[in-house]
Amino acid sequence: MHLAIRQFRLIALMPTLLFAFASSVGLAQSGIGNGDSNWITVENVKKQGDTLIFSEVQIEGDGWLVIHPFMNGAPNGDRVVGRTFLESGTNSDVEIEIHKDIAAGEMMIVMLHSDSNKNGEFDFIFIDERNVLDLAVFEGAIMIGHAIPAP
Numbered sequence: 001m002h003l004a005i006r007q008f009r010l011i012a013l014m015p016t017l018l019f020a021f022a023s024s025v026g027l028a029q030s031g032i033g034n035g036d037s038n039w040i041t042v043e044n045v046k047k048q049g050d051t052l053i054f055s056e057v058q059i060e061g062d063g064w065l066v067i068h069p070f071m072n073g074a075p076n077g078d079r080v081v082g083r084t085f086l087e088s089g090t091n092s093d094v095e096i097e098i099h100k101d102i103a104a105g106e107m108m109i110v111m112l113h114s115d116s117n118k119n120g121e122f123d124f125i126f127i128d129e130r131n132v133l134d135l136a137v138f139e140g141a142i143m144i145g146h147a148i149p150a151p
Helices: 002-029
Strands: 031-033 046-048 051-059 063-071 082-086 089-097 107-114 142-149
Antiparallel strands (some): 051 089, 107 142
């Protein structure tokens, strides 16, 4: 009798367990990185004074290459320490001036933001608790960006 009750409970819990597993797999597949149509080449980033130079950045539609600092060991998406406008397509030798002293090895987030309202101005204005007007660029569940150390 007890075995039948245990089996019934296990069968009844299966949909919940499968949903939890599927959700965790979905979360594991989301994150940051490059996509097929949008990317940032982060290998061999160069630093000249207060300027970082990225060899290649690809974006569908005009947008921005943006740098957010790490603060207290974690990325801080509420602050911007550098940005530069990108035209749609492949951009070579992209220079972005940093408005904060960044020591070699200091972590930062470099990411793409769209020029959502197509005005050529970086609109870092919060439209809700998480998003700014010029939204982060995503391909599926991947936000186009990287956590990298300063050169």
